Amino acid sequence: MSKKSNVKQFTDVLEKLDFSKMYEGDFFLTWEKSQDEIEAVFTVADALRHLRENNVSTKIFDSGLGISLFRDNSTRTRFSFASACNLLGLEVQDLDEGKSQIAHGETVRETANMISFMADAIGIRDDMYIGKGNAYMHQVVDAVTAGHRDGVLEQKPTLVNLQCDIDHPTQCMADTLHIIHEFGGIENLKGKKVAMTWAYSPSYGKPLSVPQGVIGLMTRFGMDVTLAYPEGYEVMDEVVEVAKKNAETYGGKFEITNSMADAFKDADIVYPKSWAPFKAMEERTELYGNGDMEGIKALEKRLLAQNAEHKDWTCTEELMKTTKDGKALYLHCLPADITGVSCEAGEVEASVFDRYRDPLYKEASFKPYIIAAMIFLAKVKDPVAMLKKLEKNAKERRAE
Amino acid sequence: MSKKSNVKQFTDVLEKLDFSKMYEGDFFLTWEKSQDEIEAVFTVADALRHLRENNVSTKIFDSGLGISLFRDNSTRTRFSFASACNLLGLEVQDLDEGKSQIAHGETVRETANMISFMADAIGIRDDMYIGKGNAYMHQVVDAVTAGHRDGVLEQKPTLVNLQCDIDHPTQCMADTLHIIHEFGGIENLKGKKVAMTWAYSPSYGKPLSVPQGVIGLMTRFGMDVTLAYPEGYEVMDEVVEVAKKNAETYGGKFEITNSMADAFKDADIVYPKSWAPFKAMEERTELYGNGDMEGIKALEKRLLAQNAEHKDWTCTEELMKTTKDGKALYLHCLPADITGVSCEAGEVEASVFDRYRDPLYKEASFKPYIIAAMIFLAKVKDPVAMLKKLEKNAKERRAE
């Protein structure tokens, strides 16, 4: 490539931010991070991408492992994490619970140490059961922190939350970085209206982490965030509180409505996506805990019936016309339930989805860089100096 | 190692060839490539092997992923692709459809982009259904080409066809490179007689890609290629046309016979291997399409019975004696059905197979280098300069 990199545009921003506490830290929930820390992640993600686009290697590890631990299958998350690790020089090892001895009753503490002797990063996705996923991540971090303190581990691997029962930070930060790029800068988000709305899906039990993550994060930039859902599809109270407080603190708005039309009206950004009611997910978690399979089946049936009452909650061309200049930016974490394509009736009309296909793919493309930035900030003592050093060394990623 | 590398022997050949169109390209079918391009793959494969044998690193990637996507299990293909990627510096990530969301009805286009953000190569094996495998590979390439054009992907990964319904280019090029080495040069292939013949196997539905790939490729070097099979075991018409045209263009011969003995008579090279009739595979594809499991079972029964009528189609010592000086080079893509070893009656007598064990393993050993050469030629703008640079840098593969 003939392009020349210019990492200064990013290090200049970083030099004004305080993110010193991220060193040797972990990433659980966006609202546990300061504004400077959130902006540091965006900036490092952009810097890593910029270097890669200019064929500059960003490998900061000569060897080392990145451990992925997923409770369910996930092509995209797996590839995002693997891409991020590879970009930094870590080799991915999957801890598939089906394959592992965790299933045999081992303690989390022991396994966490046993897999971490040479691990610099651990990515966990555990979004299935309310009250479990985030708690599990903390158990893992506590275990490896103690292991490092007690001389068992030569390094403490950094935890990246790849989706829990509460938040989906890598997704929502990728979504937001996409918006930042589309609107030409984080400073341009102020006053923009975001509609995070429920949408109909023929499937059952979709996680709450995306809507929760979105209202917990996007309320931080002075935006006007509306959460819309049919009555009964409430999300976690504590995240609603976070969103309210953010709106106050950062000079934005946060509203809840039961009308998709109200949410879409004049919106700059729309994010129509299905999820399950929080109360139902709590109930499911308890039923699974009791091994009550009959109860699970009954719940599933009830939830599908409940969903079916709201087939009109779908992102149509008509609704899109009511958004700002009829041109709101359509977001989705993918894969979407597309009416007439992946299902009979779903979250979005095919023509809307088709028109936004490129932006949607770009939105997804930020995720590996967000993950890499989280690891970078936890593992590099002086990120500004390191970015400059990488640019100066200018090791080619692909030999030319 | 005390040996000194001499990559000039390969770059001298490459300098006379025009393979400029391979840059940023893909590898679907051998007959879509020019003679110079085919020879460039052989030459780069030999050059990479020569460098590795002399302990010179051929890593052209500092980071990056090689994605493997197999519709069925395959130890050898998986290891060949992994070896090729590792040799060039790419880390392999398997996209196991069992694990992935492809199975959940996602579009090929979306998944292809989602896994390719940091992918430099994609290897696909999809040989099960007629009319599907090669078409699927084109869908993937179209998707990532559009993704790269539209700014979603920073690079377009190169596609390597690891076996489709039509051709098996990495296998047949490894077979041919083996022949080239055994006969002391590509120029010595002229006039050699190749017998690509059907052979009995107790199993059902073996793919057609090997015989098709062989007649589509080996007819290019002035060889006298005979395709032999019992009536009813016809291969795809369009590949037969390719073979005929090749023979005309390159001054060789292509014949079809229903006699194994005729094919073996005076052959320099024999390739006895089972396959299923093309028409039957078409029928099977349709039955699967209709979910007609009863039909599948009936077809399988019919095909096994049909196979059993031709148990005399087996590579015996007696037949081998009728080949050129009784010493034809015996080829197989492995694993073979060996009479009295892996089955009661199969493709080849144990004593014949045993005598050719070493050459067969060598034949297989070319495949990782063929795959690596295909990736190298698609990813390196000036392969001649790069080979010289690798030799000059002389980075050790294994520290000494």
Next chain:
Amino acid sequence: MSKKSNVKQFTDVLEKLDFSKMYEGDFFLTWEKSQDEIEAVFTVADALRHLRENNVSTKIFDSGLGISLFRDNSTRTRFSFASACNLLGLEVQDLDEGKSQIAHGETVRETANMISFMADAIGIRDDMYIGKGNAYMHQVVDAVTAGHRDGVLEQKPTLVNLQCDIDHPTQCMADTLHIIHEFGGIENLKGKKVAMTWAYSPSYGKPLSVPQGVIGLMTRFGMDVTLAYPEGYEVMDEVVEVAKKNAETYGGKFEITNSMADAFKDADIVYPKSWAPFKAMEERTELYGNGDMEGIKALEKRLLAQNAEHKDWTCTEELMKTTKDGKALYLHCLPADITGVSCEAGEVEASVFDRYRDPLYKEASFKPYIIAAMIFLAKVKDPVAMLKKLEKNAKERRAE
């Protein structure tokens, strides 16, 4: 890190040892290695760890594969092998037999070659059937040795026995290196009493390789090794003979007792762990060979009943008090069956296990380095020079 490495402390030791025969060799059983060779593995393991702790890269491979082949699932062993390979620069490829064509009746010889074209190391765990695991490893080594000799493979991968039916060398050497560190040097092991004792477990058919490996290895250092088990839980005769001979040769003691109390009395080190009777494992192997599933079930039932007669064989606080100063070092290969934690009644009381948690995790932390040392000694012609070179080059493992 501000610490400075000093690899001379290790190379000084290595310079006095003769381990020249390990080059291009394999690691099957500890008692097939000389005293110098065993000490070389400990020393190189310590040296590699020392370099890593001082952030010095120990990558001796620029590319190359490490193949793992497990007959059963194993998180810890898989991660240990992956960590060791990664530390040296090899990329791990798992040969999962479920995925591979081995299951389809291929010969070991063929598969071993097909996966080894670019393999520098092969780690095998095959501990299930008596008379099979170690034999299988030899078949693989014979195959790749022939493949290398005959020009099929450019290098002979080195075999690391990750657990067989006879020995568990990487585990027992990690255990011993842990003891060496705890007691301040290999010279301090002389006269120390080791109690390798059977302990009750509610599960069935635990492998014999750990007790066998321990008595086969720990009798080499002038230690006083006692093997204790209830009548009927005998281990392999040939390993008992090894232990006896070692005790004679190296000036230690080896005794067998049927009393756990006798073994624990005044012990410096205790290793209470369940295993199945050797005779029963022989019987099971035969039953599996005959496909006698009814017989297997009956055997399992009988063995569980037999185990249950010995619930008093458990490592209690009371027993621990009878050890040297009440402070014997408690060892376990993990995971342990902990009474009241992972089972109702098991190998060890929870309070004992808890007190030794950190040392147990440290014990496990040596395994990746032991494996890496075995590969290093087989792949590096002059290990002393290489360690010095790595220190001198001082390539950072993690960029600072």
